[in-house]
Amino acid sequence: MQSLQVRDYLNSHPVTFTPDMAIEQASEMITKTHELGGPVVDPTGNLVGFLSESDILGKMLETGYYNEHVSSVDQLMRKDVLTMKPYDSIVEVAQTMMQAKPKVYPVTDDDGNLLGTICRNDVLAALDSHIRSAFHVTTKTG
Template structure:
């Protein structure tokens, strides 16, 4: 079977966040981009965490009930992030996605610098495209 690599199906322009960003600004980024999660990066674009739409929603809902200002991204982001490399197999990632919960995976180079993201829909698209081309042959 031909190797289907992450780099060929990843989103090269994902929504990103910084740890200092306030949650209200993060919420606006989610609303504008319609993405469900995104990497948190430092000034050098090194992956330092991950923020999901549900992380932001939970905190904003809590702030409504308590009538208090919400926090920054650093307090909400997950610091343990599952990521993939651009040369990883989409098929192996699909198998991982069936066992793990993340719907979006940051794609990083060997130094941990963010290159993009890949989500379940991207993986489904890659497998569908591969299957369709295999059936035509």
């Protein structure tokens, strides 16, 4: 299973945000894509943060209550972001996900450029596919 790598299972077209984007626009993007959050990138594609549904929820309540724009992505995003590399093992990512709270991890190259995201469902699908494949081969030959 160590041969399973992030690059083979990542979402290469995740929802992304810019630091100056209004929270209302970010919320609309999340609800339309049904993603749990997404990377925040600068104009050159470098990862600068991460914005999740839970980061937005409180501010959206406030926005609705006061009926005014209260924030932009850069004010709510997390700047200290756990990332994965495309060459990381799916097994290692699964072990990290069992201990860390994020459900979605940006995948970056060694220069910090965003390549996509990998979420718990992607990792589960990779492990499930591998186990099913191994089981199918074993039962066919055995």
